[in-house]
Amino acid sequence: MNITVKSLLGLPACLCLTLALVANPVVAADKSITPDGKPAPSQPLAKPGSKAAIEAESAAKTPYEKVQEVFSGDLTVAGEKVTFPQDNPSVKALIVTMEPGEVTGWHQHHAPLFAYILEGEVTVTYEEIGKKVYREGEGILEAMNVTHRGENTGSVPAKILAVFLLGDDGKATVDEAAPGSNGVKVE
Template sequence: MKLSSFAFIAVLSGALCATPVLSADKSITPDGKPAPSKPHAKPGSKAAQDEEAAAKTPYATVRDVFSGDTTVAGEKVAFPQSNPSIKAIEITMEPGEETQWHQHHAPLFAYILEGEITVTYEELGKKVYRAGDGLLEAMDVTHKGHNTGEGPAKILAVFLLGDDGVATVAEDKPGANKNKVE
């Protein structure tokens, strides 16, 4: 299936605008010692053992990339109720390349595989995402992405489609229509 140039750019721009939620590393205490998984779970206690057992995976090495239920714009994620599907794409942006202004009408998880992307959000400002960052992108906030790194930027974008939602919808530049009189 061939995409039109506009459809390809819209999908590309939507995937590129992914923005990771950054949080403080709470795995190390100020004195450099590992922190307990829960502050109330004392090492060796049943609560600590239960927490450890729940966190185990069948994999030798695991790094949390993202966990949460709100987008970078603070929106609560709502999963599609009908026609659920997943679409995953890998986007490559060359240095200096920018997306169009757009929104996402479906939840989007993005993982920055390499490079650096700066996303400008209407009324929220700019956020920078670098290789290894994972995020839930804003859905109903107009935004655009820009490769501000020195090399190509690659993003894995995973859309949770359904409810007849569209992954990426082109939008006017913020403020472009604010001076129009109807």
Template sequence: MLGNLRIRERAAISLFCTVAVALVWVDALRARDVPPPAVPLLSSGETVVGERIAYPAGAPAKVTAAVVTLAPGQETGWHTHGMPVLGYVLEGELEVDYGEKGVRVYRAGEAVLEAIGVAHNGRNIGVAPMRVLAVFMGADGLKPTEPASR
């Protein structure tokens, strides 16, 4: 019986030491400021409809980020952008009609470099609110979105 107790004590001490070493190792990694791994969302020089990315000139650069929320069935209305726009769907499903360029559906976790000069209309096709993070990469004085006709 005494032998079994010593085996358990040694096992407990061994487990404690292993955990302690692991914690020290994790702290050492944090101390080295090791950045977390980056997961690429997309990389392109063109918009979803094939336009070359071109940044506005003539004014100081300005980046604006916004979360756009659409209720089920709600639409953005036909519009264009005068600058590159990165969209990342946080929740739900977004259908975007690009007119002659076709219709595409984006779901949670998907990213898109939105059309710039091509008029388009977004619509929540899900049964719950749709939220998209929109990052507008423009310049001072430019509106990120302009109404457009189809």
């Protein structure tokens, strides 16, 4: 998908930036070097100083002095292809704080959710997938249509920046019954 300025007219500025960054990702240069200092076979033209290396470095530049990529991709942690809302698009950003041992209810997200772990550690249990641990400094594209719940498994409060790309039904989180509970909600 290629986002153009014309297609963004009429959308809120924060959504325009989000869509432009997601649809037109910046590709970082592969700096894989073999032990003898030569480019790795997957990048035979990326020899330092080569045209390919210069082009890759140029493509990775941003208008910012310091950039640290925390996530880039189009698949959720459950392997779902991310799809953006078609109607009533909006963005909602929250900082969620979970105390040590705190557990969320079982739920799903019916909209794309990017999460960045600001502090602490969170373990998320996904139906039919298992557990995944996320720690400070990690960014994830959360599962959308897979029932899951999170738990602060660390010893300090966990803080998570959650950015929802809402629209359609407008719900960021939808309560679900626990897996295997035959539809009965179990906390």
